[in-house]
Amino acid sequence: MTTASDILHHVFGYTAFRGDQEAIVNHLVNGGDALVVMPTGGGKSLCFQIPALLRDGIAIVVSPLIALMQNQVATLTELGVAAAYLNSAQTPEQAREVAKAMQRGELKLVYVAPERLLQPRFLAFLASLPLALFAIDEAHCVSQWGHDFRPEYRQLGVLAQHFPTVPRIALTATADAQTRQEIQHHLELEQAQLFLSSFARPNLHYRVVQKNQAKQQLLALIQNHYREQSGIVYCASRKRVEDITAWLVEQGILALPYHAGLPHAMREQHQQQFLRDDGVVMVATVAFGMGIDKPDVRFVAHVDLPRSPESFYQESGRAGRDGLPALSWLCYGLSDVMQIQFMVTQSALSPDRQQVELNKLQAMLAYCETNTCRHQQLLAHFGETVAPCGKCDNCCQPPALFDATVPVQKLLSCLYRTNQQLGAAQIIDILLGKAEHNDTAAWRHLSTFGIGQELTQRGWRAVIRQLLARGLLKLGDAPRHALLLSPECRSILKGEQPVWLRPLESKNNKWIAQTGERWLRTERQERLWQRLRRWRKEVAEAHNVPAYAIFLDRTLRELIEKLPENATELRHITGVGESKVARYGQQLLNLLHQAE
The missing domain is CATH 3.40.50.300 (P-loop containing nucleotide triphosphate hydrolases)
Structure with missing residues (x-):
């Protein structure tokens, strides 16, 4: 050679x-x-x-x-x-x-x-x-x-x-x-x-959902689409990792925690188990991930908002390294944005560096709230122009924008009349006419008190997120995180500029199902798939190597689709080189063609 x-x-x-x-x-x-x-x-x-x-x-x-x-x-x-x-x-x-x-x-x-x-x-x-x-x-x-x-x-x-x-x-x-x-x-x-190289990952399917009982949303994702498949769940804190892991284990999911607060030996053990076994879900902070060489990760889920598009791209990119369909799923809410801004502004970073980090947060928020192809939005951050992917949630179910000019005017007017002193929760209470708390009861005399009852609390939070993403609103400093008006809001309040927003309530999208292993069409193919995976696991354990070091999932899939008859045909299967033909060729042929 x-x-x-x-x-x-x-x-x-x-x-x-x-x-x-x-x-x-x-x-x-x-x-x-x-x-x-x-x-x-x-x-x-x-x-x-x-x-x-x-x-x-x-x-x-x-x-x-x-x-x-x-x-x-x-x-x-x-x-x-x-x-x-x-x-x-x-x-x-x-x-x-x-x-x-x-x-x-x-x-x-x-x-x-x-x-x-x-x-x-x-x-x-x-x-x-x-x-x-x-x-x-x-x-x-x-x-x-x-x-x-x-x-x-x-x-x-x-x-x-x-x-x-x-x-x-x-x-x-x-x-x-x-x-x-x-x-x-x-x-x-x-x-x-x-x-x-291009940053495009055409096999990744991107989806963003509004946070609403994130643990339940994550569990539904795994149970409905990724049972017994490998995945990574990223969380913003160690406490969150422990909480999510315990929840998944209680629900029968093989989940392991990983964060910098765990003993080194435990982190090593969990990482090795994730790399070597099938169907393990790793719940982790960003401490986990660098150099993760596992090709068959079928999904990466973020249950908290990443701090930047760079982090999100790198973390979500750990799904689907084998080229087969995989999912990047992000669940986020307004509180995530506030938490990240608080962490940045309270850090020891210089003012210039803090502004860089806040700009990255703004770009991340824009990705979440975009109406266009998510693949396009993400790659544009890296200076790359691509065609719509046709696979993300926005491509598969384009959001039907609605004229939100009147609700937005109500929100902006309320902010103006409260002198831009209040945070999102207080402003929403005023719009909904809730006076349970002292800081909202004091504003009962306002003309905007109770004028926003056409939307729920979740609906108003969705409006605020989208306005933040567009730069029409900004968050003030901690701890209140007051909502601040941008100069562009003036034309909206005057009725000179309409505002169109995404739907305020997320739907139970069905498109996610297409990221699963739908190529297994027959009972015989399913039996072959399970037979080959069991054999691969036994060989990997005997050799003390990860299962993917024996053969990738895509190799097993191609073996089932093409059913090679001899060593010559085996050599044309992706991922089967000469050494593996010599070592495993006859075993594979026997497994593929043994009597049912």
Whole structure:
């Protein structure tokens, strides 16, 4: 095997490169440096794994997480690739054995943490070896503004000084222009070729719902569409993680918590169980996610509003890495917006940085309340223009906008007459004519008291969210979070500008069902599916690797659809390379064609 295409097909089992993969591989094979920004599931690993097999020497891969490097090495080993890792979970004897194997030239890829790589002794050891390349995965860790910031990453520029002739590639799934500049500066990749792939994830289906008993909404989503399938539920706080996890477990869902307050050993155990088993739902804060290499996550649910489009894109992108349909589901309410603004304004960030974070919150709110394609709205934030996806809730059920000019005028007038001193809850009480509380009873004399009874409390909160999303209203400082009028409100109050809004009550949309595994059409196919999954789980447990390291779901699906008759036909199934044909070919053929 002397070409990249040969390795792609015979080792990894794929028939063709995707996107920029081939150009990146060729650039690196020829000794060039590269910065690769490619969405989760876009195939970043192949961009350095194939050059590692084509070039002489050992490829050193910088990886920030022990679990990530262990699972990637397990996957490569299943493919017949000589790979290993060096990390703190190993005994000194195990580490010495890996080092000896490197000296003997028996390994092609070695995964290391940045802390180890930066040790002078280890750098000197590498200088004694023939090196194929350096791959710096999760390169966005150089950015001090991200929650994945790792200060050691900022020191990796020393590789350019110690190994000036060894090609380097930095890879990440999410990096705006500022983060890309940070990567290039700190890793000394200013002259590297930039490969910026499309951020589009056409297999993801986006849906946003109004928060109304979020736990019940989440449970209905899982029970109705994703039973016994893997998913991630993101929450805004540790307490929320514990609460949601306990609730799901009580309802019979296999759910595990993950947040920074849990013991390290428990976090590792839960992450390994999620990565290796089918049907686990991980309930987590943003502490969970970097480097999650599990391809068969069928849904990512946010039960609280993410702080920025970048965070949302990165987190939701952990669904559907295998290319099969997957769901990004976001449940949010007005209180989420207030909570995030409070956290930003009370933080130690500089005023300029606080404004940047508040602008990101505004962009996130605009995504939630858009009337147009959500895929378009999200990618526009990254400067990319795409056609409507045809799969999100707005595309499948375009919202029937209604003329909300009169209700909006009532709200704006109420804000004006209360001198913009009150928060959303108090303003809504005044509009509904509720005088139970002292701070609303004092306003009973207003002409706007009780004039808004055509809408419910939820309806008024939906109006306020949409006006905030459009910038017509702003939130004042904590703790009251008073609603403030923008200058544009004047023309609305004068009747010079109509206001059209989304429906104020969400419907029980049916379109979500199409994200499920609807390709299983017959009883025989269902039996084959369950048979192959049981076999895969047994093999994975015997080999102590994740189930997806044996075969992806999409591979099992293709096996069932095509029913190959022999080893030659097996080689044409996606994800079945030569080593797997040799190792599992006869077992697969027996399973596919055994008597019913």
